[in-house]
Each structure stands twice: as C-alpha cells, then as structure tokens.
Amino acid sequence: MTMKRLFLIVLLLLLAVPVVLITKEFVHEPDRDAVGVPITGSAAQVAQGKYLALAGNCMGCHTVRGGAQYAGGRAIATPFGTLYSPNLTQDKTSGLGNWSANDFWRALHNGKSQDGSFLYPAFPYTNYTRMTRPDSDALFAYFKTLTPVAQANRASELRFPYNQRPLMAVWRALYFTPGVQKTDPAKSVTWNRGAYLVEGPGHCSACHSSRTTLGGSSGSLEGGLIPVLNWYAPSLTSSNEAGLGDWQQSHIVDLLQTGISQRSVVFGPMAEVVRGSLQHLSEPDLQAMAEYLKSLPQIDTPSPVPVALDERTRVLGSKLYEKHCVNCHRADGTGIPPNYPPLAGNRAITMDSAINPVRMVLNGGFPPSTHGNPRPYGMPPFAAVLNDEEVAAVVSFTRNAWGHRQAAVTPFEVSRYRAVPGD
Known part of the structure; x- marks a missing residue:
C-alpha cells in the first residue's frame, strides 16, 4: 500500500467519525420506549406533577410577567440571540393539547420535539434527561390539567447559523448524553x-x-x-x-x-x-x-496573593463605607444576620470576580419574599449617588478589609456594569 493511499484511508476515517456521531443524533433516542405510568389524572399524580413543576421552576420561563400561567412567550436572551418559551397549556394548536406522554418524555429525556426536531438547550433537557419516566409522566399529568390558552408560540430570533436547527446535531454530539440519574449505592x-x-x-x-x-x-x-x-x-x-x-x-x-x-x-x-x-x-x-x-468535594484553590490597596482608594472607600454601609453591615463587617448579611469573610465579596458586589452597590436589591421571610430587608441602589470611582473604591475597600486581600476594582469595570439593568 502506497503512502498516498494510506493517507487517504486515514483521512476518510477521520472524516467518517464526526459524520457518524452527528448522524446518530438524528436517529438515536435512548430509552424512548421506557415504560410509562398511565396518565390517570388522579389527585396524587397531578399533585406530584405540580410539585415537580415547582422543583424545576417551570413557570419561571414559561410565564410572561402579568400573562397567563404556563402560556409561554417569555424572552430568554442568549449570546446567540433571543428565544421565546413555548406554550405548555392544553391548547391544541399552540400548546400541549395534542401531545402524548411519550412525546413529553421524548422532549425531557432526548431533547426532541413532537416532530423530532432538536430543541434548543435553553430548555434544560441536558438536566431533565436525568428525570425518571414516572416523574415525567406525573409532570405531564399536571400540565394536562392546565386551562387551554390560545397564545401562539413566537419564533426564535437567533442569528445565523444558530437559527438552523439541524446544526444542533453538532452541539448535541459535543455536549449532550441522554441518561437517567444513577443511584449511588454507597450513599444514603x-x-x-x-x-x-x-x-x-x-x-x-x-x-x-x-x-x-x-x-x-x-x-x-x-x-x-x-x-x-x-x-x-x-x-x-x-x-x-x-x-x-x-x-x-x-x-x-x-x-x-x-x-x-x-x-x-x-x-x-x-x-x-x-x-x-x-x-x-x-x-x-x-x-x-x-x-x-x-x-460535594471542595476544591481548595490557592489563596490570592495579598494586594496592597493604594492609599487614596483605601481612604475614599473607608469614608464611603462609614457613610453608606456601616449602619447595616457594622464597622467590623459582621452585619446583623440574617437580615443584614456579614461582609467580613463573605465569599461573595472575596471571589476573584467582583461583578456581583459591584452590581449590588449600583442596583441594590432584595432577597425574595418567601413564606419564611415575607417582608425581606433590602439594599438601596447607589448608582445615582456614587460615581464610578466611588463605587470602585467602596467595593475595593470591602475586598481589602477585615483580613480580605483581593484585587481592587477599577472605575472602568464599574462603568461596564452601570448600564446593565438591575433585577
């Protein structure tokens, strides 16, 4: 065999492997025939499905603020363009009214729609594939109880080539492996x-x-x-x-x-x-x-190299902290937990990335209103009170006080996130 022929054979083999892997995505659907649980619509099955919908926060994506529950239409921004969540109500035209439990399992487990087209992973089927078939069926039983809402699904607004669904086969070959969660017999x-x-x-x-x-x-x-x-x-x-x-x-x-x-x-x-x-x-x-x-195994990452905060930033940050922050977070950074969190030793402050504390100073925010904390205490926004240099100084001060030794934040970093809307 000549070297030229050998080279051509190797090249063809190298080309064949990705072709086979990508082609497999169109036809391979593991566990598609997994035995389901009859959709009886019993109170117990529906209650289990409703609970799973809460566990998955399905309403968070599939409900527009002020809109009908689970009717879809919420914009989901991605680096590749905007997707809009689909209608999950029982409308037969735009919702799940004509879906079967097998269709629903196919979507959750294999990331494919009723017609076999690839779903975009903004729908986290990469996680939902771990769910059991009985849980999938219970979730579907709950969705079958939803009142039909005739709200057409809005087409995605993805840039080329990301708007070409068949190309999702490449993505899936790289990043998606269907499979139910495995039980670890060594664990409780x-x-x-x-x-x-x-x-x-x-x-x-x-x-x-x-x-x-x-x-x-x-x-x-x-x-x-x-x-x-x-x-x-x-x-x-x-x-x-x-x-x-x-x-x-x-x-x-x-x-x-x-x-x-x-x-x-x-x-x-x-x-x-x-x-x-x-x-x-x-x-x-x-x-x-x-x-x-x-x-979870804890990774002990190397401690940061101590950073000496320049005197001007330290003095300015200290003054701003005393003026705006000390009443809630205390001079020693211990706060008044649980309502006013400690800043001393707070990993949200000392992480390499300072984006979260910068955004909190700029936009403020509230913890969620919950059954256990119905009237949460919040933090006011300071975007209109402090300029970029001042925000950088006060965040840098907290990242270098009470034993912290993290890199200072620059005014340029603050300016990047000043235009980002708050939550």
Whole structure:
C-alpha cells in the first residue's frame, strides 16, 4: 500500500467519525420506549406533577410577567440571540393539547420535539434527561390539567447559523448524553434524593457552571458567569467561592427555603429561583439537597496573593463605607444576620470576580419574599449617588478589609456594569 493511499484511508476515517456521531443524533433516542405510568389524572399524580413543576421552576420561563400561567412567550436572551418559551397549556394548536406522554418524555429525556426536531438547550433537557419516566409522566399529568390558552408560540430570533436547527446535531454530539440519574449505592437514600433534585429537575448546573463559546456546559457546579444576565453564579465546589462544605446543614436549608441565613443572603437570579421554586419544596427534600451540596468535594484553590490597596482608594472607600454601609453591615463587617448579611469573610465579596458586589452597590436589591421571610430587608441602589470611582473604591475597600486581600476594582469595570439593568 502506497503512502498516498494510506493517507487517504486515514483521512476518510477521520472524516467518517464526526459524520457518524452527528448522524446518530438524528436517529438515536435512548430509552424512548421506557415504560410509562398511565396518565390517570388522579389527585396524587397531578399533585406530584405540580410539585415537580415547582422543583424545576417551570413557570419561571414559561410565564410572561402579568400573562397567563404556563402560556409561554417569555424572552430568554442568549449570546446567540433571543428565544421565546413555548406554550405548555392544553391548547391544541399552540400548546400541549395534542401531545402524548411519550412525546413529553421524548422532549425531557432526548431533547426532541413532537416532530423530532432538536430543541434548543435553553430548555434544560441536558438536566431533565436525568428525570425518571414516572416523574415525567406525573409532570405531564399536571400540565394536562392546565386551562387551554390560545397564545401562539413566537419564533426564535437567533442569528445565523444558530437559527438552523439541524446544526444542533453538532452541539448535541459535543455536549449532550441522554441518561437517567444513577443511584449511588454507597450513599444514603437522602443523599441520592438530593443529587437527583440538584442534578435533574433543579438543573442547578444550568447557572453554576462555565460555558464554552458554543454554550456547552460541563454539567459540574464549578461556577460561571450567567450569559447576558451578567451575574456570576459562584462555584459550589470551591472553598473560596460558595463551597458549602463548612456550612451547617441547617444554614443551607434556611438559604434555600427563605433566601436568607446566618451565613449569606441570595440576590439576583438566585432570588427568583428561591421565590418561584425552592421555597415550595418539602423540608425533607431541602434537607436532602443540603446534604448533597454539603458533601460535594471542595476544591481548595490557592489563596490570592495579598494586594496592597493604594492609599487614596483605601481612604475614599473607608469614608464611603462609614457613610453608606456601616449602619447595616457594622464597622467590623459582621452585619446583623440574617437580615443584614456579614461582609467580613463573605465569599461573595472575596471571589476573584467582583461583578456581583459591584452590581449590588449600583442596583441594590432584595432577597425574595418567601413564606419564611415575607417582608425581606433590602439594599438601596447607589448608582445615582456614587460615581464610578466611588463605587470602585467602596467595593475595593470591602475586598481589602477585615483580613480580605483581593484585587481592587477599577472605575472602568464599574462603568461596564452601570448600564446593565438591575433585577
């Protein structure tokens, strides 16, 4: 065999592998014939489905503010353009009225619509694939009880080539593997339940993981910037960010259930998750999630090299902190938890990324109003009170006070996020 012929054979093999992998995405649908549970519409099945809809915060995406519940139409901004959530009511033209339980399972488990077309991963089927068939059927049973709303689905506004659905085969070959959540026999029943909720219906990795340039996620919980929203979802596996290994389990449950705890307070996108989803979960399920999150291996990232804050910034930041912040957060940064969180030792302040504290100073915000905290205390916005240099100074001061040693924030960084709308 000549070298030229050998080269051609190798080249053809190299070309054939991606072709085979991509072609497989069109025809391969694992577990499509998984045995379902009859959709009886019983009170128990519907209640289970409603609970799962809350666990997945389905209404958060599939309801426009002020619109009919689950009728879709909410704009979901992505780096590739804007998508609009579909109608989940029982309307036969625009909703799920003509769908079967098998169609619904196909969407959740394999990321394909009723007609077999690829769904965009803004719908987190990469997580929902972990859900069991009985849970899928219960969720569908609940959606079958929704009053039909005749609201046409709005077409996506994605840029070329992202608006070409067949090209999703490439993305899926790279980033999506269907499969139900596996039980770890070495772990407790409670731990496995927590893992299922966090990795499956709760789809926590949709925010708490980094993204590639094509929007692919590692599926881990190592933290990442939420595209377009410009909030940083901290790592749940890093002791320097939001790693929960040294938290009391009760404090984790408090944070998930009420939005506040002795250790921290949720703001931004996480506040919406707590308000619309987590506060409605049962105490045993919240305990299970807390047990699982607390057990995640903690990555001890290197401590930052101490940064000497220049004297001008330190003095200006100190004066601004004393004027605007000390009443709630105290001179020593200990705060008045749970309503006014501590800043001393607060990882939201000391993370490498300062985007969240910058946005909080600019836009202020409130924790969610929950059953356990119906009248939350909030933080006022300072965008109209402080200029870019002053915001940078006060955030830099908190990142270098009380033993903190993090890089200073520049006025340019503040100016980048001043135009970003608050929550």
